[in-house]
Amino acid sequence: MFGFSIFLNETLSQQQKDYVAQMAQAGFKGIFTSLHIPEDDATKYRERLSQLGSWCQEFQLDLMVDISGNALINAGFQMENLAELTAIGVTGLRMDYHISNKQIANFSHQLQIALNASTVTQQDIAELKAANADFSHLEAWHNYYPRPETGLAEDWFLEKNHWLKANGFTIQAFVPGDANLRGPLYEGLPTLEQDRYHHPLACALWQKKSAVDLIYIGDGGLKERTKKQFERFINNNEILLRVNDCGTEYFSYVLGEHVNRLDEAQAVIRSADARFRKIPHIAAQNTVSRTLGSVTVDNEKYLRYTGEIQLCQEALPANDKINVVAEVVAEEKDLVRHIRGGMKFTLEQMEEEHE
Template sequence: MGVFGISIYPNHSLVEEDQDYIKKAHAYGFKRIFTCLLSVDGNKEQILHEFKQTIHFAKDLDMEVICDISPRIFHELNISYNDLSFFHDLGVDGIRLDLGFTGREEAQMTFNPFDLKIEMNMSQATHYLENILNYQPKRRQLIGCHNFYPHRFSGLSYDFFIESSRKFKTNGLRTAAFVSSSAASFGPWPIIEGLPTLEMHRDLPIDVQAKHLLATKLIDDIIISNAYASDDELKLLSKINREKMTFNVELVEGISELERTIILKEPHFYRGDISDYMIRSTQSRVKYREHAIKPFNTRDIKRGDIIIENDLYQQYKGELQIALKDMPNSGKTNVVGRIRKEEIFLIDYLQPWEMFAFQEWKEA
């Protein structure tokens, strides 16, 4: 199972502030850190000393640290792909190559004596991955991570994201992508208009971004790209159920305790005989067939509604459904809740026989 991570940018922050953020993220169960060494302009020894301090602090908390390295740094510090001892001395667990080599060099890097992970840029419309695999790398040391995009409208298109992610996943490689905090104020560059991987995520709440990445089933690790995310955002991500899609739902005032129990406490799975109009969860109608469910709030049904069949639907009484389309209501169906508007698109990702759940949510 993948992990959640944060990003830190020592070139633009203070050691103490980074360490406070790392400590807080660790307390919420975050396991991974993305960082980058953009330049060593100025006092090189001081910059590297502070960088090491922060990395060692994270390692003491058993967090994995992957460092993004630009070709400029390779040149400035006279580092060769044949000798990665510099990164071992820094204390990182791996390096991310934003711009790669020819494939042979990356494959050779995976055999480094320090067991450093070699992370590739997944956001490329090339045969880069295939080139590397042709040179027979040590696969367990090879991982992938998408880019993030500070310029509005420059983020990845959804279709390209799926295509490029699938290349890595079908080859059994660990994958990662970025979500953007609305509370954070900086990233690696001066321009920042959000910092997501996917353009469609730029203005979405951070937990919805993460749920969407998980729903694609193509991304293992999810990293907050900008710093510093708020306590509320860290908490939201820490509470996401990675094992099954869990929708935030606003319940209708006045529903019965039985309906509340069916929604929030009973297990749900997507029945396998697919309908264009609804996702059906049918076990509750078996369990509660002897219980009364009186007609209540039988307005017409909208996509994203949570509905439960009432007494008038006889043998269907107690069945829970998620509406995929707008439908008229015959009066036999109680509209008992509605999925949070930002999450409604996620219902299209549920697959037949897949488990799902709801948690109560109220709009602020």
């Protein structure tokens, strides 16, 4: 499942409601927000959370709220009776610091509860069991890390997730957005440090292969192009890629929808339907070295393979039988390595983007 973040640091606007509607239409299923960000005015939280909750009810979205210590009380809510939260559309609470396992166990009988995935221990699990927690309502949610160089290490993340899965938890993690980045640092809000400056969908696809069940956009926005890419993946299992023309006669030949062959190759993505297209005479042109994201067509020198279309997943040497006809734009090359066997991918001509 995919979700996204809306923060309560300012009055919620019609523009933000439109964004929520667009994300719901794209197939996102949940919203994350926080009641304990130091820079925010906590006295405004109740009104804004109520408004956000009403949007979630309208668009049938889950609403997970991050709390710590007295965050609920500071925002004007009761700590023990959570009925008023569920009434306004809150479906879950993420527990951060200064909340006891006894309190968490009590909360788990009222709504969905997210434990801090990075810090939960075997002792916590034992204490929650002793306090009669409803484990069917417990999940494990990782943090996001605003400060560069502080995001989680990949090996540690994978090891922790393996332990969480062994203990029966649903796992959540954040990937960065690429618009409306969260202040005051504006450096992205990823769980993993390796994701900080990469394409949000590419980060999400890596996490899907790494035992993560719920993937949320940490920052407050996505570019229109990125939203479209998420929508096509969520609803059609398809990757959209923009490509530049490399100056041959065959650029238009490679544009459009393709399907990666079921028998995945190591170095390239092979278009399953390429040989079923009407194949023109393909002379040798631009037979240069290939890079990650190069789109190629086999020329007449490759005999029975003439017309085969490939998308390179790594750097490869020049071959006089292979024409390099297009190149995936730099900001979308991260996606290329995530096109699995049987997955659709569409190559679109690069045009000037209007945000």
